[in-house]
Amino acid sequence: MTWSKNELAKIGASDDLHISPLRDDGVTLGTPTWIWSVVTDGELYVRxxxxxASRWYQAAIRQKAGRISAAGMTRDVGFESVDEAINDRVDDAYRAKYAASPYLAPxxxxxxxxxxxxxTPKEN
Structure with missing residues (x-):
């Protein structure tokens, strides 16, 4: 399943993404963590x-599923690590969206x- 253009536009313009990977039991959602998100090449990325060492990252990669809330939407989602090739474009998206932030460099x-x-969104 893929994000609609409308969903990506709303999430991309928003600064309120909360991520909740599943816990180790594979059922219970973790505590929502506020993180930055960017849209690149029609896909949604976070770091x-x-x-x-980020706890949410470890859970997301281990469980590969969870939930996000962003731009007034709550969606069950899948998580996957990415290959190095996309990172330059993701960097560019972070630079464009968060240029004024002192946290951009890290x-x-x-x-x-x-x-x-x-x-990626899961079917509801």
Whole structure:
């Protein structure tokens, strides 16, 4: 399943994405964590500020599923790590969306790049 253009536009313009990967039981959602998100090449991406040490990142990669809330929408989603090739375009999207933030530099540095995750919607 893919995001609609309308959904991606709303999420891309929003600064309120909360991510809740499933816990180790595979059923219970984790505590929602507010994170930055960007849209690149028709896909939704997030990164762990603390890199692969981020707890939500570890749960997302391990469980591959959870839920996000963004732009007034709540969706069950899948998570997958990405290959290095997309990271330059994801960096560009972070630069465009968060240019004024003092937190931009760490989000496009090697630590956060190593924790880039693609989020895909699941059928409801």
């Amino acid at each position: 762990g500020y603390n890199g692969q 989000m496009i540095a090697a630590r956060a790049r190593a924790a880039t995750v693609r989020i």
